[in-house]
Amino acid sequence: xxxxxxxxxxxxxxxxxxxxxxxxxxxxxxxxxxxxxxxxxxxxxxxxxxxxxxxxxxxxxxxxxxxxxxxxxxxxxxxxxxxxxxxxxxxxxxxxxxxxxxxxxxxxxxxxx
Amino acid sequence: xxxxxxxxxxxxxxxxxxxxxxxxxxxxxxxxxxxxxxxxxxxxxxxxxxxxxxxxxxxxxxxxxxxxxxxxxxxxxxxxxxxxxxxxxxxxxxxxxxxxxxxxxxxxxxxxx
Numbered sequence: 001x002x003x004x005x006x007x008x009x010x011x012x013x014x015x016x017x018x019x020x021x022x023x024x025x026x027x028x029x030x031x032x033x034x035x036x037x038x039x040x041x042x043x044x045x046x047x048x049x050x051x052x053x054x055x056x057x058x059x060x061x062x063x064x065x066x067x068x069x070x071x072x073x074x075x076x077x078x079x080x081x082x083x084x085x086x087x088x089x090x091x092x093x094x095x096x097x098x099x100x101x102x103x104x105x106x107x108x109x110x111x112x113x
Numbered sequence: 114x115x116x117x118x119x120x121x122x123x124x125x126x127x128x129x130x131x132x133x134x135x136x137x138x139x140x141x142x143x144x145x146x147x148x149x150x151x152x153x154x155x156x157x158x159x160x161x162x163x164x165x166x167x168x169x170x171x172x173x174x175x176x177x178x179x180x181x182x183x184x185x186x187x188x189x190x191x192x193x194x195x196x197x198x199x200x201x202x203x204x205x206x207x208x209x210x211x212x213x214x215x216x217x218x219x220x221x222x223x224x225x226x
Contacts, residue, residue, distance in 0.1 A: 036217070043117070043203055043217035090156060100169050101146070101215065103156035 002027040004091050006104035013081055014112050021076040021107045023065075023091030031093040033074040034101070035065055038088045047089075050074065061085070086111045115140065117218035119204050125224045126194050134189040134221045138206030144168075145187040146207075146215060147179060151200035159202075162187055163209070194225045 007022040025031065032051050036044040048059025055067040065076045074091060091104040118137045126132050138145050147159040158171040162181035176192040185206075191198055201222050205215040 041219075043219045044205070045217070046214060049214065092156075100158050100161060100171075101148075101156075102158065103148075105155040 002031060002093055002095065002102050004093055004102055004104035006089075006091055006107050008107050009105065010108045010110065012110045012112055015083055016080050018079050019077065019081050019085075019109065021089050021091075021109065023074045023076065023104060025072050025074065025091075025093050027072075027093060027095070029095060031095055033065075033067060034092040034094070035059065035063070035074070035076050036090045036092060036103075037061075038090065038106075040087070044090065047076070081109070081111045083111050083113060085109060117204055117206050117216050119202075119218040119221050121221060122219070123222045123224070125226060127226055128194055128196060130194050132191045132194055132198075132223055134191075134202050134204075134223070136187045136189070136204030136206075136218060138185050138187070138204075139216055141208065142206035142216075143185050143209050144207045144215075145181055145185065146205040147187070147189050148203045148205070149173075149200045150203060150220070151197070154200075156203070160189065191223070196225050199223060199225045 003026045005024045013019045034049045035047040048057045050057045050067045058064045063078050088106045088108050090106050092101045094101045120135045144163040146161050149157045160179050161169040165181050179189040181187045201220045203220045205217045207215045
């Protein structure tokens with residue numbers, strides 16, 4: 001069975017500082033990896049995805065993530081955060097070829113002025 | 114282009130009643146997914162419909178059911194509502210069953226009192 005672990009439930013960070021949101025997954029088969037963002041009272045928006053190829057994936061709003069197969073991780077990073085990045089971030093996996101997403105429990109990013 | 118739309122935005126029901134939630138996918142999308150986002154439980158996969166058929170189901174009791182119509186819109190029905198069913202229900206759609214990106218709606222917040 002597949003699982004996703006987001007190690008931090010909340011991450012406070014000051015504006016313009018870098019941030020890393022951690023995600024580890026468990027799967028015995030190939031998976032696709034995703035990061036979604038959820039702003040208050042809204043649905044989920046795709047930030048970026050890893051399907052294959054280059055392990056460094058760049059997404060929207062200046063976010064990027066690196067797929068590390070040996071450590072089964074897919075950490076999300078941004079070099080300089082803005083107040084508007086305050087939101088909940090979800091890491092998700094889906095089995096290659098199927099689209100039943102398995103989500104982590106989310107990390108609430110709070111950017112402080 | 115309109116995104117995934119869900120109705121109603123909010124729904125209040127009493128225990129034991131039935132709730133019906135609706136989802137219209139992005140035009141041209143044939144796959145629809147339903148997720149439950151309950152407080153403290155993260156996002157849980159409920160149902161996946163593609164081309165009018167149920168393709169996969171999460172670990173939910175049979176009183177959670179749904180269907181997909183010929184125009185690919187979908188309905189989620191929850192019978193015999195329990196207090197624990199209070200949650201944000203998110204619908205997502207993808208171009209087809211082989212597509213890797215799901216687009217989410219804003220959700221329906223169901224409150225059971």
